[in-house]
Amino acid sequence: MTDSSSRKIVDSANKYNDFETRFYEWEDGMSSAGFKLELPQRHFEEFDWGVTGYNFGRVIGGVLTVSEHDIDRQYGNLFAMPDHIVIFIVIIGGMDCQCFGKRFQLKQGDILIQDMSQPIKIHVFPGDLRPRLCTYQYIIMPKHSLHFNVDIASLHGKTIPASSPVNIILRNHFGTMVQVFDQMTEQEVLSTGEGAASVFLQTLHLVAGKKVEQPFAHSARLERICMFIENNLAQAINVEQLCKDFAISRSSLYRLFEPLGGIAQFIRSRRLLLAKRLLRASSMSDQSLATIAHQCGLELSALRRYFQEVYGATPSEMRTLFQKANTGHDIIDATHVNWVSSL
Template sequence: MHNRVPRPDRPPRVSWAISSDTNADAFDTYRGSFVDLYEVGDVAHAGKADFSSRTTVHLFGSAVIGRGRSVAQTLSRDAAMVRRSGLDHVSLIINLAETVGDIDGKSVRAEAGSVQFRDLSRPSTSHTNKIDTLNIMIPRTSVPSWLLSKGLHGLVLPASSPGGRLVASHLMTVAEVADGLSEAEGVAAIEAAFVIAERFMGHERSIAPAHTDAIHRSIRERAMALMDAEPVNGRWTSDTLARAMGVSRTSLYRAFERTGGVKAYVLSRRLSRAYAELRARKGNQPSVEQIGQMHGFSDRRTFVAAFRQRFGMGPDEVPPSNPQASRLAQDGSELPMDRAMHDVVMDWLRTSEAA
């Protein structure tokens, strides 16, 4: 038996256990909390009977790892939901029941225990006769470059393959001992899963790709720190930014290449931060104008237009977060909540992406 003694300094954790046996609205709250992640369908009795969900989710750095169990259901992300959620994350899924689905028009079937990869910025639909799953979600900018180059959406490492068994076994163990891990240990354990997967997915290692990825992440972080210090300063161009950081323009471009370029990355991250700020505000304070200005937008009109372009809705339409649930998640309550908390997990994802 693995040691599961919680650490006093552990990262945020949230857990829930709900059932239609004890709460007639259990499925409705479950589906409602899922609203920006998946549309839930094909649940027996419309969730009014024989429905249950039991899940624990941990936040390690910018990644979340969740272990959940529930009834048969279909989970879908259409183009409208992809846009509204604003997530630019990759999901790695292990379900201990067979899964069938449609990934961008391509039929996918994964045997029980397979490792599945999903790009959350693209549509997908999957159905399983039982949710008994482990799910990791991490920002695209933290995904190894070799995996992104493979067109990962819909990729499957079969459970019958050595690589599939090894990755699944490793991550199931991580989920089992997660209560006893520090943030650094959890991050390292998740990164190790990608190292294992790399060995079995036909990738021929080039010169120190992990080091290259780390260097590019460092350049992106330094660039954001400079621009955050003066968010509305118009002097930042590729040339002035490269000089201020002491790197070449070529190095700067390469660091931002897989994020769509410097300008696109900065805009995306500032909008993600603004979204998180809008979720966290009390009433109408700070105002939309103030939040826009804090994140580098010179006026309301510019901010609203950019926000609507990214999320398909205006800043005033962002629903508020549940402060009590978020506080309990940060406090690491041992007791499962009596409502599903996918909305809190979504806030984690948006905040960590914007960090």
């Protein structure tokens, strides 16, 4: 059966004696989706939560039960996990959302799609029955699974109503995965994750309306610039040249990237994430750190400094961690942050 120590997390507030620890543990889990947790003073004493998380390899998901609260993804925490998509499915209670200047509400059974590099505010409120708790499911997938066939940014804040056939298929599929998880072998869990990723991605294609045959050809200017940066990380990326190539003024370019922390921060973040992927790749195991830094458009000294600042480890230490995990000599701790970062 499944190795629950590495692929399943069961945690709840009642494991922790004091409020500060209960709050911190919940906040730490929410950070895996780039969220900052906000809790009104009046809810401090009664704050309660429970989570069961599942790692299906290509897909991470789970069930959350929690007191009324607010979650916010804004400038300061957009880069916690920017390379992922998260789907919320409301089970009990509802969500009041603010996204791109619009306010809308989700009720039982509705689905919310989010680009984890985009800001959003969500007030999660409970159902009418006691104890007054909210319950929702979550699904997290890496953006690269989409192969850029979908305009990802355009899906941010999209909802799928409970009555939609696509919603029903997605909800039932994920609900079955969770229900039978403990009865599956390790290989069955991973195979189920592969299949589920295809189902969920096709769902996103349907919600988007159509596939984009020419990557980003019909996307917003921000998406096209991001794609250009992604394809040229090994090269020097000059703001003046970006402005010329995309017919945009410097001030407009800065405004465009302001929600993502700024153009310089975005480029650095993409380079670090590329370096992280290269360090994980077995095909790059014989390449020096200097070579990897060069492929990411960085000096080796800058790569080391940025890794220490962002990940709290050197590139060498992270490479060793990945190598141990790949050979089975060590298991990355089962936390949502570790799971998502390894997708």
